[in-house]
Amino acid sequence: MSERVLVYGVGVTGVATARALVARGYSVVAADDHVTAAKSSFMSELGVELVESPDDRRLIDLLDGVDSVAPAPGVPEGHAVLRFAAAKRKAVYGELDLAYEWEQSRPGGARPMVAVTGTDGKTTTVTMVEAMITASGRRAVACGNTDVPLVEALGMDVDVFVVEATSFRLAFVETFRAQSSAWLNLAPDHLDWHTSMETYEAAKARIWRNVVPGDVAVGVVTDPVVARHLDSLRCRRVEVGGDRATYGVRGGVLECPSGEIIATTNMRRSFPHDISNALVASALCIEPRLTSVEAVAEALGTYEAPHHRIELVAEAGGVRWFDDSKATTPHAALTAIAGFENVILIAGGRNKGLDLGVLAAATDRIKGVVAIGESADEIERTFVAHRTVRRACDMAEAVAQAASLANSGDTVLLSPACASFDWYGGYQERGEDFSRCVTALIASARGSKSKKSSPNKTGARK
Secondary structure (H helix, E strand, O other): OOOEEEEEOOOHHHHHHHHHHHHOOOEEEEEEOOOOHHHHHHHHHHOOEEEEOOOHHHHHHHHHOOOEEEEOOOOOOOOHHHHHHHHOOOEEOOHHHHHHHHHHOOOOOOOOEEEEEOOOOHHHHHHHHHHHHHHOOOOEEEEEOOOOOHHHHOOOOOOEEEEEOOHHHHOOOOOOOOOEEEEOOOOOOOOOOOOOHHHHHHHHHHHHOOOOOOOEEEEEOOOHHHHHHHHOOOOEEEEEOOOOOOEEEEOOEEEEOOEEEEEHHHOOOOOHHHHHHHHHHHHHHHOOOOOOHHHHHHHHHHOOOOOOOOEEEEEEOOEEEEEOOOOOOHHHHHHHHOOOOOEEEEEEOEOOOOOHHHHHHHHHHEEEEEEEOOOHHHHHHHHOOOOEEEEOOOHHHHHHHHHHHOOOOOEEEEOOOOEOOOOOOOHHHHHHHHHHHHHHHHHHHHHHHHHHHOOOOOOOOO
């Protein structure tokens, strides 16, 4: 009789997990708090029963009929399915553990895994690593918290997995291990998922739960929490930042133990966090000998950050407009603001239960603020005593208000410090709307100038 598994949550990762379990001969039943037609269709194609929003009694019945639970990353740590599973001593397998254990039994041997966690910078660092490995002639895939879950990536023809490891995924880790792994930073986030900062930190720390002496652990030690956890490990430790860093920037050049990597002037973008992420990615690749220094330099010379991460949208009238819609926490927004002087900040949205008041620490770089979304009141309270604050009821108005505050030499920065779900379906949609509004505003301004400068019948020379 095959093992029976309850997959709870059938979004992108849940569907991939259910598909992988069925393909490997497991018996699967699924449940989800918000069933859609698409989710029902996916489960029907797999021949898997899908239960919608089970109450406690139904949930207990489901658990009684299975051997283990595979929660999707969106299932928070306080969810009833996890509480009842613990009470019934049912094994809980997250995506990372399932994929890792299946990969270990792969005919021909397991392929290397690189993993990155942190509150901010994960996606950029993961895609940097992917580019570095590709530049070396090996095949890599960025997976985990991307469009490709790790359980799905196992079936791909690749040489190295580069895993974006969120706290949601790491919270369930018991066996997952990456030969090369990094922790970038820790700041308040996802407190609507985790029950406290302590459990959030503990989840992040599980990236290093199973390291062995030959593994490489990379930590940005300017973050005291990361430094503390790194210092406790019994494996090869690499520090980025701080006095003992073996990967650092000196004289405008990124360096590693074997010498120079690349000058910052040869990188497409070199904000402070870009340099830190590049150093971490370099260490993740060079230390375990996944790539050469030359391949790392080649990748960094052509690397472009993913969209909506301090992305230049336009420059007009001496004002630069940047889309940093991915900044959904104050920590991320402060990181972006640190790269500029004379900022007109557009901030606000749906607060994730975080203290937006910490944004006041960047007041010296901010000239004016446009407050948007559900948290506009909080944004206004944070800045009103120090800077001019305008409010906007939609993105077009926010862009117009920002333009009225900006002069030549200023930067308008959409770095909301909040989630987007009050006005949008996601940060991508918010960033795209911002870009459209900026483009339309600039085009309108140019059109007005053109009309004013064109002679008409009464003003034309005879």
